[in-house]
Amino acid sequence: MRNAAPFRGGWPAAGIGLLLFFPLSSPDAFFLDVFTTGFLLAAFAASWDVVGGVSGQITLGHALPFGAAAYACALLTSLAGWPLPLAVAAAIVLAAAVGAGIGTLSAPLAGPFVALLTLALGEIAHEAAVGNTFFSGPGGYAWGGEGGIPLTLPWRDASPFLSYYAALAFLCLASFGMLRFSRSGAGLILRAVAGSPITAQASGIPIARFKRLAFTVGSAFAGAAGAGFALHVGRATATDLSLELSFQAATFAAVGGRGTIVAPVVAALVLHVLFQGLSLPPSARILLYALTLLVTLRFFPGGVVGTARDLASRIAGREGARPPGRHGRNRNGEVAR
Amino acid sequence: MASPLPQILLDGFFTGGTYALMAAGMALILGVVKVINLSHGAFLTLGAYVAYALADRGIATPLAAAPLAAVIAFAFGVFLGKSFVNPARSHPFALPVGTLACALLFEQAAQMVWGPHPLSIDAGDPWIGPGGLVVRRWGVVAFLSSAVLLWGLKRVLSSRPGLPLRLIAEDEEIAGSLGMDVEAIRYLTFGGACAMAAAAGALLAPSGAVTPTMGRAPLLLSLVVVIVAGMDSVGAIFLISIGLGIFGSACAWLLSPQWSYVAMLAAVCLLLSARPAGIVALAGRRD
């Protein structure tokens, strides 16, 4: 079996070290805020990778557990008056339960049908969030709908430094947890199921149970990211359940490299910080972002890490694969680069 | 006053025709090139803007705009196919994301050229049918065009010229070893599908407002129709579209207009749960 980790201790530690010391060079509050959001989105992207990469089930509704946790935090703290830690814990549990539900529904499906089902479920949740006005705030006016629901937080204005470090700590812990999962026995089984469902089934693995597990774990981490996001922003809005957010997670995973957990984190962080932090004029920002995606995917179709790994294994001469020819096709009939 | 139900059903019928028209191009791409083309909505938008540009210059009929839009979109689609879709197809996951990026690019370019404000083309008066039924002009056009397009697609696929397409859809390696220029057929098909999307956009433009992001909702619906119906039967796509249109209209009337979209999505989820392999069973396709 191929050595799974391209990153050994050194590089992630270097990256984390850079990020740890970055605020000490006293950047302004805006930059710290962009990084904080970036950390949370990176954790979200990694949680997508648990489902879509490790387990091979492309989900286009991953914003559902994210937003469900955000709304749970908002409703529990603002309407039910729960203390914050309890509300966050409940939100994560809810997200995991949502994931289990999605996993159950999608287990008999494969390929584009999973994508369609998750997309439909996400859109249903988004519509429900936009259309609901069931709750009312202290002033007697309606809450919810497109405007979202505020959280009641024990702090007023969080220090940007504290937010930054809290989000970074969360990202490191969550990534560590997801990496452990993806390399555990369950994770290996999931990769096997993703690679060849028929073989896996023939060896007696309860596929449906493991697919559901992938969704549950991925959704739990997505819910944690969603709760963190709600804490950071102070509000749960319908955008937290939007299709655009679901697509964003899939995009980060595609650019970084599916199945590695770490690569989507890096891709999310780099893309988010670059494009939100550089304060480009809006049209330039979107054009550059789209072009970056296109160019990256054109030359690194397996993601930056995925394509690099292909190259590395070819250079090392594994499994009889020849180095990519100049014009020809490789063994599988694909045009090699 | 007579019950509006016949009107509701007729409108649902025509709305379904709209869905079929939007889905036609998506089906071609998914079937032959095996790509979920998320820039489909952007090409639809391109077609609508071409129709607007022509209307602005005095040529207000979308029937003239549709061929022009198709040609322009074909060129863009071939370019996209050659430069991105073909080279990146060793990794099927990169393709939808890349086409999504392309859609973002188109939307932003459209916003920069025409501005973000909603624009509009004159829809013309509707025809009044028997019993006071209002027959929407653009609805009829969409329905007829979708029928023609899908029928043409079916004919091409089942006849000699369509043989390479079907073979590539089944097995690219064999097609390649038979001497077919798989690359060229792929990007030409991609271009053709984009042309269909743009023609659809031009024909549908008068019915509403033209904005840079107008293609997002049709993209979603096309995806739903094409994935649910499966690639094996063009007729299934047409029927599913009509069914979805009528279902949506009926839900809006009987339930509530706010939740008709949710009802449609829930119906799709139920369908998927009931028939996990898609509506059209993949029976009898083994050699």
Next chain:
Amino acid sequence: MTVRPGKTLRLPLLLIGSAILFLQYFSPVYPAATAFAASHPDALKIGVLAPLSGPYAAGGTSFVQAATLAVEQANAEGGVFGQRVTIVVGDTQGRVDVAKAEALRLVSREKVTALVGAYLSEETVGVMEVAAAQRKVLVVPVAATAEITDMVRREYARYRYVFRVGYSLPQWADMIAAFLSDRKVRRYAFVGAGIRWNRELGEMIERIVAPRRIAPAYTAYYSPGNPAFDTVAVAASAASPDIVIIADPGRNSVSFLKRLREAAPAIPALSVGGALGDARLAASLPLSTPVYVQAAAWRGVSPAATAYVERYERRYGAPPVGYSDTLPYDAVTVLVAAWRKAGSAATEAVVPVLERGAFAGVAGTYRFDAAHQAHWGTAPGALRGTIVRLERGGARIVFPPR
């Protein structure tokens, strides 16, 4: 395992590292900003927060265009304290997290003196938190939710920097109800998007007109994601109302109006404002039956309004729609007037002046109540707004009668 990963595997982390270094080098790094009260700061910058990308880019773009025009007008009048006023724009992208980050950027990095924005309710509430923490005046032009003024009222000490120039939902309903009474409407249909503020507006109108024996014959909200226009148009027509109120300010209102005209060619329509106020659309809409549009101000309402409209048209090629442009213009105008009146741009000097004074804008004279809400509506001395009827060559003011 001696796999030689090669340099490419280090690429991602190198990218992060270089990105961070690049950002640090190219973007000047400031120490965390501490609030300072300066009577005459070096430059007078107004931070404008609006969505310039995403689904609300149309409203946000007119917002920024109008704000630019207002600042140019202020400079043409000699500036403020002899200095030029400039605007710095932040694109909120229609999201709360980005709105807050951009507000932070404008305050901590660009050192703006005051903020104007945002567009959506949730964005505005997020920006309010930043304005409160940084003690900057925030003038809210649109965003009609009651939450904003409720926060000012409940926690005055924290949110007293926030002033709303645009109309609140009850005021909006009041102005629409006045028009319904004026047209002698008995039954109306209310069609909106299934979003919170559309529903609230509908409920408020119903409540206000009930004593006047005006009642809704049909109420419906369509899903903004996949609007069921056909069904709603048919049902609205079947209810035979005297007028159909279209509450959606966005692009869906255009599509819905077309459907409505097909189903009911003879029923007048009233739009609450927004997309249908765009003169460029008039050529493609059936206008034989009246289509009314509500706006904050229109050409002909006053000399100031006419001058503004003509300047806007000359500069941007099309006249303003009267809501997402006119209100931001007045927001900037009121802010600048308050600076001049206070003799200082310092927050602590400006807030009491705004609370007590009267300020001339395009829509009329702005005065703020205890919750820092401008007086709109039918009460004496309040801003009245305008309702116009769309016509091929432009639009004609029909209410309030002159």
